[in-house]
Amino acid sequence: MANMVRRHTTSARLWRAGLYTLLIMAALVYLLPLVVMLLTSLKPLDDIRAGGLLSLPSTISFEAWSKAWGSACTGMRCNGMSGYFLNSIAIVVPAVAISSLVGALNGYVLTKWRFRGANLCFALLLFGCFVPFQVVLMPMARTLGWLGLASSTSGLVLVHVVYGIAFTTLFFRNYYVSIPDEMIAAAKLDGAGFWRIFWRILLPVSGPIITVTVIWQFTQIWNDFLFGVSFAGFDSQPVTVALNNMVNTSTGVKEYNVDMAAAMIAALPTLVVYVLAGKYFVRGLTAGSVKG
Amino acid sequence: MPSKVSAPASGERRHRRSLAGHIERVLPRLVVAPSLGVALFFVYGYMLWTFLLSLTNSRMLPQYDFVGFAQYARLFANERWHVAATNLVVFGGLFIVSCLVIGLLLAIFLDQRIRQEGALRTIYLYPMALSLIVTGVVWRWLLNPGLGIQAMVRGWGFEDFTFNWLVDSDMAIYTLVIAAVWQASGFVMALFLAGLRSIDDSLFQAAALDGASLPRIYTRIVLPSLRPVVFSSVMILAHIAIKSFDLVMALTGGGPGYATDLPATFMYAHTFTRGQIGLGSASAIMMLCGVLAILVPYLYSELRGQRHG
Numbered sequence: 001m002a003n004m005v006r007r008h009t010t011s012a013r014l015w016r017a018g019l020y021t022l023l024i025m026a027a028l029v030y031l032l033p034l035v036v037m038l039l040t041s042l043k044p045l046d047d048i049r050a051g052g053l054l055s056l057p058s059t060i061s062f063e064a065w066s067k068a069w070g071s072a073c074t075g076m077r078c079n080g081m082s083g084y085f086l087n088s089i090a091i092v093v094p095a096v097a098i099s100s101l102v103g104a105l106n107g108y109v110l111t112k113w114r115f116r117g118a119n120l121c122f123a124l125l126l127f128g129c130f131v132p133f134q135v136v137l138m139p140m141a142r143t144l145g146w147l148g149l150a151s152s153t154s155g156l157v158l159v160h161v162v163y164g165i166a167f168t169t170l171f172f173r174n175y176y177v178s179i180p181d182e183m184i185a186a187a188k189l190d191g192a193g194f195w196r197i198f199w200r201i202l203l204p205v206s207g208p209i210i211t212v213t214v215i216w217q218f219t220q221i222w223n224d225f226l227f228g229v230s231f232a233g234f235d236s237q238p239v240t241v242a243l244n245n246m247v248n249t250s251t252g253v254k255e256y257n258v259d260m261a262a263a264m265i266a267a268l269p270t271l272v273v274y275v276l277a278g279k280y281f282v283r284g285l286t287a288g289s290v291k292g
Numbered sequence: 293m294p295s296k297v298s299a300p301a302s303g304e305r306r307h308r309r310s311l312a313g314h315i316e317r318v319l320p321r322l323v324v325a326p327s328l329g330v331a332l333f334f335v336y337g338y339m340l341w342t343f344l345l346s347l348t349n350s351r352m353l354p355q356y357d358f359v360g361f362a363q364y365a366r367l368f369a370n371e372r373w374h375v376a377a378t379n380l381v382v383f384g385g386l387f388i389v390s391c392l393v394i395g396l397l398l399a400i401f402l403d404q405r406i407r408q409e410g411a412l413r414t415i416y417l418y419p420m421a422l423s424l425i426v427t428g429v430v431w432r433w434l435l436n437p438g439l440g441i442q443a444m445v446r447g448w449g450f451e452d453f454t455f456n457w458l459v460d461s462d463m464a465i466y467t468l469v470i471a472a473v474w475q476a477s478g479f480v481m482a483l484f485l486a487g488l489r490s491i492d493d494s495l496f497q498a499a500a501l502d503g504a505s506l507p508r509i510y511t512r513i514v515l516p517s518l519r520p521v522v523f524s525s526v527m528i529l530a531h532i533a534i535k536s537f538d539l540v541m542a543l544t545g546g547g548p549g550y551a552t553d554l555p556a557t558f559m560y561a562h563t564f565t566r567g568q569i570g571l572g573s574a575s576a577i578m579m580l581c582g583v584l585a586i587l588v589p590y591l592y593s594e595l596r597g598q599r600h601g
Contacts, residue, residue, distance in 0.1 A: 019404060023412055027416065033431065033474065036433070049439075053434070109323050121324060124331055125328065127331075130583055131583070132580055132582075132583050134555075134560070134576040135338060135576045135577065136334065136335070137559075138569060225423065225424065229541075243426070274421035285482070
C-alpha cells in the first residue's frame, strides 16, 4: 500500500518522518510501565523516595528480587513468592496437558468422525468460551466441597480443565477441518482404526496447533486470578493471588521495589513465552476470539 | 446430547455385527461424551443452579426457600449496583472506543512499509501477555500521586501538575480505562493489521490511478471493508469489559469507597464476603444476560454471513 506514497517530494518525506515519530512515541508509551517496573525493582528504597519514576538506580541491587522471591510477606505469611510460583506451575502443567489432549480428541471426532448431532454438540461446547465465570462460581465452590477438592491444587486443575475445553476444542476443530478427508478415508480403507488414524495421521501434522493451544492455555491459566482467589486455599494459591495479597499487605514500611520485583516474577513466564513464540501467541488470540 | 441411537447402518457393512465393529462405531461418541457431559453440568447446569439461587433468600450459605424475583427487586433498588452498572457502561464504552481508535490508527501507520515493523508490533502487543493483576499493580504504582507520574512531572519543575485520579472518586474509573486500554489496544491493532493485509492491493492501485487521495482511499475503501474486524473487536472488548474483575481488584480494589465497583466485583463481594448469596447470584445472572445481549446478535450475523458466503 505504501508504494502509493511518492517518496521524493518533501511532503512525502515529512509524512514519513512524522509517521516514524508517532510510532516510536507510541512504542515508548507502551514500554513505559515495563521499564518503570524493572527500574523500580532494581532500586534501593532510598532511591525511590528521592528520585523520580524514571531515574536510574544509584546502585543496581537485586535485593528486592531475592526478598520478593524468598521472604516478602503476603498476607500473614512471609515466605515470598517462591511457593506460590510453584503452586502456579503445579496447576498449569496438568491443566494445560489434560485440556489440550481432550481438545485434540474432540476436534478430531467433530471433524473426521462426524455423527448426527455433531454440530449441535460443538455449539453446546463452544458456549463455554463465552459464559461469564461469575455465573459458575458459587455452584463450583459447592461442587468442589462435595468432591473433597476445596482449596486444593487438584480442584483448581479440574476447574481450569473444565473451562478450558471449550477453547481447546475450538482450536483443534478449526485446524482439523482443513485436513483433507480423503487422507482419512484412505487410511480407513487400509484398515486403520480410530486411534491409529489419530496417532499416525493427525498428530504428526498437529505441531502448529498444539503450540498455539498450549501457549493459549498456559497464558490463560497462569494469568488467572478469579478462580484462584475463589477456590484456592492458603497452600494452593497461584502466583497472581499471592501478588495481589502482597501488594495489599499494609504492615510496616511499604517496599515498592519488592512489589515491583514480585510483579516481574509473576509476569516473567508469560512474557518469556510471548517473546519466544509471539507468532503463535498472536495466532491463538485471533483464533480464540475472532472465530468464536 | 445426541441420542444413543445407532449410527446410520448403510455404508458401514464391513463392520457387520462384530463386537469390535460396534465399539469402533460408538467410539467417536464415547470420546466426546465426557466433554459434553462436563459442559452440560458445569456450564448449563451451573447457570440453572445460579439462577435458582438468585430466586432464594440465601445469605451465608445456599438454601432453597424460594422468594421469587425479590432479589432482583433488591438488586435494582441497590445503589451500589447502580454505581457498578453505570461504571460498566462508562468503562466499557470508553475502553471499547479508545481501543478501536488507537488500534486502527496504529495498524494503518504500521501498514506503510515501516522498517522494524516486527519489533514495533511486538512492543504494542506485549501487554496482552501479562496478567491483569500485574497490569493493575504496575499502573497503581504509576498513578500513585506521591511517587508516580504526578511526582515525576512535578520533579521536572511543573509544581502545579496534578494527576491524582486514582484517589479521586469521580475520576478513579478512568484509571481503569487507561490501564485496560494499555493492555488491550495492541491486540486490536493486531486484528486490524491482519484485516488490512487481507485487502486486495489491486483495489488500492485502481483507486490511486483514479487520483484518489490517501485519506480518501482509507475512508472510502479500507474502513468499509474492515467492518467485520470492527464488529468482532467490539464483541471481544465488550466481553473483556463485562468480565473485568482482576484489574479492578489490583488497581483500585473497587475504591475509593465503591466508586469503581463493576458488576463482577459487586457479585464477588456480595457472594463471598458479604454473605448475600441470593443477591450475588442475581447480579451474576444479570451479567450473563449482558453477555447474551452482545453474543446473540453477533452469532446471528455470523451465521447469516456464512449462509450468504
